Amino acid sequence: MLRRLLVITVPLLVALVAALGIPLASAVVQRETQTTYLDRLSDASRFAALGESALQSDRLEALSQEIQRYDTLYDIPVALVSADKRILLASRQGFDPSNDREVVKSLNTALNGGVRPEPEYTGWPWRTGPMVVVEPVGRDSEVVAAVVTISQTRGLRTEVLRQWGLMALAGLAPMLAVVAAAWPMSRWVLRPVGRLDEATAAVAAGNLDVRADEVGGPQELRRLARSFNTMVDVVGKALNRQKAFVADASHQLRNPLASLRLAVDNLEPHVEGELAQEAHQIAVEEAEEMGRVLDTLLAATRLDSARQTEPVEIDQLLATHRAAWQALASRSGVTLRIDVPAGLTMQEPPGGLGSVLDELVSNAIRLANATEVTITGKHGELHVVDNGDGLSPEERELALQRFWRATKHQNIAGTGMGLAICAELIESAGGTLTLHDADPGLDVKVALSASRNGTSA
16 A cells, blocks of 8 residues: 555656746746847847948958858857858858858848847757857848857857756755655554554454554544444444353253253153144144254354355265265155365365255255256366256345245245355355256256455355
8 A cells, every 4th residue: 555655646746846837937948949040139239239330331351260260269160151142251261151041041031131040949958050140231121241150069058057056956846855755654653553454354253352552653544444343343342242042042041941841751651642742742843843943043153253264175075974964855755966076175164064955955855846956166166957947036046045945845844044154154154155057957067266365254
């Protein structure tokens, strides 16, 4: 999370600096270009004034010496061009600016219109061309010549780059300072979040002894940590009360129920008459049903204690339960087939998958009105399939609800809790239990992870 926060913050800061720096960098270029141009224009204007006097007096020697000294001192060639574009004077031998298209364009503007042409050069560091300045000698229709200076711009571009470098340093220093401050600040803010995340994961895995850090971080996170710890305390107390209730109910109800069942059984020799014997049998069945209901309710109450999954070898599980399934199938006249590949491993809540398969096989044998029940498996899946009456789509949607029973099963012993508890056990292991049409019959699919990645509900 810290890296993601910095990845978001730093580019935004860079974009802000760029948004401020780019216009400033452009302003620096314009300013330095303008300064250089005005300097060259001042020199050209002075040469134009001297040229006008020299042409009127026909004395060009002094002007020739002046532009040569200027060229020698500043390395800027100067030429005096007549109205018919002849070179009257040049600061260096062979200098003919009329060979340059840009210079010719500027000369036409100065000589024909009598106005100073606007400079076309801007001092961006990647532009390597010279700066051309043309100043007309005379004004309006009295223009008799023009002064041309061609300045190399290496110094201008160097100055622009120097100022850009200073600006970059000036912008980089606060940006680095902000990043340096953001790193510990982000860690200070996010460290409690990370610890709270770890505590939440531990609680989800069933460890209610873990607590979040209430000391570090901002006040809002400390308050959140205190609320989280309070919530864990409340949940822990509720679960402890629930476990105590389970223990008490198991102890307090089983003994009276066992005594009641024993008393009902002891009445059998003293019951005479067909109606009395029938009533006695009903009492026996109701006592047995009460026992099953108690076992089912206690199993449902213990669901929340099974949070951490563990791997189970399906071969070993089948070897343990096969005999009981086969005996139940034989008593009911049902053929049981098992087709599961060797070496299959799946995750399960502790002790959960065996009881789930017991319930699914028992339901298929007792309730489906089937002649054959098949257990198949592959990577991450187990199927209990029967060829019986099956369930309608509406019944399949309701079958995983607690206490729901199909109309055709109302007269068969059962509580309507077994399939719902199986589904909850599988979900607590990170899997799913779903019902599908087998045409004919019902296909109960159990999907569970084959690795430890799906360890928590």
